[in-house]
Amino acid sequence: MSTATSRVLSGLDQIRPWLEDLYTHLHAHPELSMAEHETAARVVAEVEAFVEGLGSAGMGSRPEVETVTGIGGTGVGVVVRNGEGPTVLVRADMDGLPVEEDTGLPYASTVRTTNREGETVPVMHACGHDTHVATLLGSLRLLLAEPESWSGTLVAVFQPAEEQYNGAEAMVADGLVDKLPRPDVALGQHVLPGPAGSVQVAGGPIMASCDDFRITLRGKGGHGSAPHTAIDPVVMAASLVMRLQTVVSRQVSPRATAVVTVGRIVAGTKTNIIPEHAVLEGTVRTYDDAVAAHCLEVIERTARAEAAAWGAPEPGFETFDHLPVTDNDPATTDRVRQALTEELGAEMVREFEPEMGSEDFSELPNAWGVPYCYWGFGAFDAVEWAAKEAEGRTGDFPDNHSPYFAPVMQPMLDTGVRAMVAATMAWVGR
Secondary structure, eight states, X not given: OOHHHHXXXXXXXXXXXXXXXXXXXXXXXXXXXXOOHHHHHHHXXXXXXXXXXXXXXXXXXXXXXXXXXXXXXXXXXXXXEESSSOEEEEEEEOOOBSOOOOSOOTTOOOOEEEOTTSOEEEOBOTTOHHHHHHHHHHHHHHHHHOGGGBOEEEEEEEEOOTTTTOHHHHHHHTTHHHHSOOOSEEEEEEEEEEETTOEEEOSEEEEOEEEEEEEEEEOBXXXXXXXXXXXXXXXXXXXXXXXXXXXHHHHSOTTSOEEEEEEEEEEOSSTTEEOSEEEEEEEEEESOHHHHHHHHHHHHXXXXXXXXXXXOOOOEEEEEEEEOOEEEXXXXXXXXXXXXXXXXXXXXXXXXXXXXXXXXXXXXXXHHTOOEEEEEEEEEOHHXXXXXXXXXXXXXXXXXXXXXXXXXXXXXXXXXXXXXXXXXXXXXXX
């Protein structure tokens, strides 16, 4: 660990009570995508308190801090200018999920709210975005308190609506590249299943692209007792779902990686009515844009052929909610890995196993065309994890999006702060 990084992180013990209070507050008060108003306000208030603290300390060399609010809806950008040097973008997402928490934590969420469809739903930080906000604010607080240890510009982005797939896209559409300084590099992290105190990092593609699709099958309505007089879109949909299971196994190279899942079917209003139409929605995940395009072409062609086999009208087909591959720049990742190893120790830096989940983080650096690195940090008790790992049973731990997802507070929070500070200092540290 560099001397400069050590100086910045020397204040971690002092801020830990505040960090834990902040985290428990955020966990107990989650907000849905594009409704992160209170979370964004808390971010702004904390940053203002950091700046006021600098003033009361009477420091001679104060960074310049600018806060830009409302980017893409509820997004917040915090720009910290501290002399000459690289510009580093660091990002945290803020939104929760419509999940009813069942963790038994004393600070568990009991929030219920109205979603965009007017339904009353529970809300939970089931993906750990509360940890992302808390650890990024903690990193900012420590860096602001030690301006002599680093030089450059920090661009902290608190992003809305990652769970809705369109938060980064909304920030870019709202002029992100004009409202914030152009970074030289972008950094992000995510709490994930793994031993607390450890991180997971790897270069190249680590998270898949996502292309969601919608198929509208058009049948001919009729009475359930006389199916021969109708064209049943429900049976057509059932047949199509089974056909789509062969898209990857029979029409994608075995050397490629792809997943096709139909996650939603909507049809009908009553047991004895054959409906006019059925709607299927699903997702394609790959690490290769060409493979994604091929899968979507096969899915559309198969849907048309299914409809033709039934003598049905041509179906509707559309795609939506595209997310790019999260593809870590190798040189950037090597630099991050070295910083994490120096700070945490080689035994705590694990390999990030590529997964088929998707993220919109990369849309931020892609808007400027700059390199990035995205890594994970462990959520669960390290002793329990080691015991389960020895038995091959780490799947017993709840995954992100589970109502039981309950990261252990420490050393999870400390690790998130240490990792973000160390990685950032790899560029701006003196």
